[in-house]
Structures are given as structure tokens and as C-alpha cells.
Amino acid sequence: MKITLFWHRRDFRLHDNAGLAAALSSGYPVVPLFIYDREILDLLPSRRDARVTFIYDQVERLAQETAQAGGTFLAMYGRPLEVFEQLLTRYEVAAVYTNEDYEPYAAERDTAVAELCQRHGATFQAYKDQVIFAKREILSKSGSPNRTFSSYRNAWLDKLQDEDLQPYPSKELFTAERLGHLPDAEPRPGLESMQFERFEQFVPAAELPAEAVVRNYHLTRNSPGQVNSSTRRSVHLRFGTLSVRELMRQARDLNPKLLAELIWRDYFMMLLWHFPNTATESYDPRLRHVPYRNNEEEFKAWCEGRTGYPLVDAGMRELNQTGYLPNRARIAAAGFLVKHLLIDWRWGDKYFADKLLDYDMAQNVGNWQWMAGTGVVAAPWFRVYSPQSQQEQYDPTFAYVWQWVPEFGTCEYPKPIVEHKFARQRAVDTLRAAYQAAG
Ligand SMILES: Cc1cc2nc3c(=O)[nH]c(=O)nc-3n(C[C@H](O)[C@H](O)[C@H](O)COP(=O)(O)OP(=O)(O)OC[C@H]3O[C@@H](n4cnc5c(N)ncnc54)[C@H](O)[C@@H]3O)c2cc1C
DSSP, X not given: OEEEEEEESSOOOSSSOHHHHHHHTSSSOEEXXXXXXXXXXXXXXXXOOHHHHHHHHHHHHHHHHHHHHTOOOEEEEEOHHHHHHHHHHHSEEEEEEEEXXXXXXXXXXXHHXXXXXXXXXXXXXXXXXXXXXXXXSSOOTTSSOOSSHHHHHHHXXXXXXXXXXXXOOHHXXXXXXXXXXXXXXXXXXXXXXXXXXXXXXXXXXXXXXXXXXXXXXXXXXXXXXXXXXXXOOHHHHHHTSSOHHHHHHHHXXXXXXXXXXXXXXXXXXXXXXXXXXXXTSOSSGGGSSOOOOOOHHXXXXXXXXXXXXXXXXXXXXXXXXXXXXXXXXXXXXXXXXXXXXXXXXXXXXXXXXXXXXXXXXXXXXXXXXHHHTOSSSOOXXXXXXXXXXXXXXXXXXXXXXXXXXXXXXXXXXXXXXXXXXXXXXXXXXXXXXXXXXXX
């Protein structure tokens, strides 16, 4: 019996899933698949990783939903090419369906898997699902990616049609007649068999945020100390437990500011696809050889939330304890690292990558390079936010700081690691010299 495999990656849901809907219409019984990818898992710094626990729980949920619908869900542990070699040899696979993934590693992996499928006489088909517009769908008049967000956003809004936000009927199609049943399927791996320990963190529900949160978003999003100040849906967008089309529809109907933030997400995803080298080097060639100070002691103080700047410290402590930090605290912490401490943005990017529950390469790299002034789109290199002004503006009652830095205001709280005016001047002088040296 010929089957179609549907390979889940960043789309842990049955409803409104573009690739899954296409697979279920392929004419062959569909067997959903997830691969615990050792190319990724073996590089994680800890065997207690909340993201791996989250993924594991989603895979188990999908497996149950598939069994209830009358089908088999395959979960395998290994390297994707080896897993596919095994599956394509063992089963008569007509096609592999999946949703596109725009990270550099994923793009290479998918090319190799597509070639392997071809050798086995199977097709490989990937669908746009995690963004509204991707790759070359929005380009400037000269045919290259827009270099300002406002021009990208305007083109994005001009292009948007109702059908771009329509849900796909994957859940409706997910019925016993369209699913494959493999009685000889291998048992799914457990966390322990992959040498991981269970490590849970709080993740809000995978549903659309309450209407009031969305309506007030533009008023609250910059108040990290306030409950429900933002949607807290980044983890679900990262893992596809929430459909981006659903959240976009809600944002379009209720709050243009939220819609704009979601367009940033599309934009950074598109930029990383066009410029995969920016994952590891500054986009601006003039800022590839900045003599960053990279002081390890200061980096450690930043990581641990001991800089003596309360908004930065509160953010880093929230990150360390929960795997989340609000956007305003991300901006304060990142700006302080790259400008006040003059530490390479890649150190901060790596630290966030290890800790953030919602870690997404495109969003993280795009935002870090924005803060460092080195990106495809970037804040002006000479902009150095004053931590004190940010504190006054975004957490004037210190509600956020008290939540995460209980010793603030006592003699136990450290003195500022560096004086703001001095650090500001040092950053501006260093970056100006780097520009001048590059000609
Ligand atoms: C240095 C730095 C690193 C970041 N790293 C990540 C990351 O790894 N993963 C990640 O998802 N976001 C990242 N962000 C963007 C942003 O901070 C988070 O998406 C947001 O704080 C998540 O909380 P929320 O869901 O409540 O966001 P909300 O404010 O409710 O926004 C809704 C959604 O819009 C999108 N969004 C909001 N702000 C941004 C932004 N600046 N850039 C891109 N998309 C945005 C996100 O998908 C978010 O979930 C980073 C920002 C900075 C400054």
C-alpha cells in the first residue's frame, strides 16, 4: 500500500495546517511523522531543556489525536537523512509533504531529503505555513528585499487579500479514510530514552489571547511590570501550536499595532532566508571587525542580572528563571550588552538562543543585529539608550524590577557596572572608528 508521509516540524497542530491539508488531499493514506533531530538535539547545552519537553508533549498529543482519528503517528529519533532512508526503504512512500522552514540548516536539510526522496521515486512538497508572505513574495522595485521596515510593511499590507488569512481545512480532512495505519510502526521514543530530563516551564494556553489583551495591546506592550501587557503567544508561533493566520486575523480586526509586530516576524523570517550568513556575521561589512571588548566577567554579570541597572537585571533574571522576557526588557538587555559593555552581539544572541522558550533564529538574529546597528535593518549605530530613562519611561513604579530583583534598593544590590555617559561615549567612539577604518 502506498502512503504519503506528513513531516511535522514547526507546526504542532491539526487545524489550519497548509501542508497537512495538502497531504490529506494527495489521494494516498497519510502517516504523520516527527523526527527528534539529533543534529539539533546533540548541540543543546543542557539535557534539561524546556523546549524539548514542550515538543515531546506536543508530539504525544498529536500521536493521541491521530490514534483517535484511526491513524498511525510515527515519531523517530535520529538524523533526518538516516530516518528517511529507513522509512523510504521500508514503506512504499509516494510523497513526503511538509511545511517550509526558512532557517539555513533547515533549507540544506530539506534539499538533501528532497534528493533522497527523488532517488526512491517519491516526491517532496513543502508549503508556506508559518508566515503570510515568504521568500520572494515581497520585494522592492529593484527586486531585492526592502531595506526599511516601513516600505516592507506597506507592500505587505497592499498585497494582503482575505484569502491569505483563510484557514486550511486540515482538521476537517483528518479522518480515518484519509489516514494510514501501520501496525508494525516502531514505538515512539520517550524523553529518557533520548537522555533528556523532563523540564517544564509555564507556557500560556495555545488559544488566541483574550480580546481585551489584543484591544489594549498598543497601550500595554511597553509595560513589562503589567499583567497581560502583551499576547505571550511567541512560543506558540514558534512551534506552530497556534496558527499565525488566526492571530493575524484577530490583530487585523482589533489592533493595527499588533498586526505591525506580526509583520516584523514575517520580515525577519524573509530576511534570514535571503541572507543566511547573517545568522553568524554582521550584515553590514563595515561592522564585521568592531574591536568589541568581550570582557568575560562583565558578560557573566550581564547573564546573571548583576549589572546594577535594574531594568536590565530584572529582564535577565526573568529569562533565567522562566525562559521568557518581555520585548521591552529584551531591548534594554540587548542594548546594554552591545553598547554599554561593547560585547559582540553574537554572545548575546547565543545566550538568548540557549535560554528563550520562544527562540527563533530569524527573530533573534534580526533583533540582535538591529540593536547592534549591524543588521539589514538596524537602529542607528550611534543610538545608545539610557538605562535610567528607559526605567523611568517603561517601569516608573519599579513594579517589574521588584518582581525579579528583590534586593533592589538594599546594599546587596550591585553598583552600576559602568557609568552610562562614559559607556555611551566609548561605544560611539568605537563604532565611529570602525566605520572610518572600513572607509
Ligand atoms: C534582542 C531580541 C531578541 C529577540 N528574540 C526573539 C526570539 O528568539 N523569538 C521571538 O519570537 N521573538 C524574539 N524577539 C522579539 C520579541 O521580543 C518577542 O517576539 C516578544 O517579546 C514575545 O512576546 P509576546 O508574544 O508577548 O509578543 P507580543 O508583543 O504580544 O507580539 C506578538 C507577536 O508579534 C511578534 N513580534 C513582536 N515583537 C517582535 C519583534 N521585535 N520582532 C519580531 N517579531 C515580533 C512575535 O511573534 C510575538 O509573539 C526578540 C527581541 C529582541 C529585542
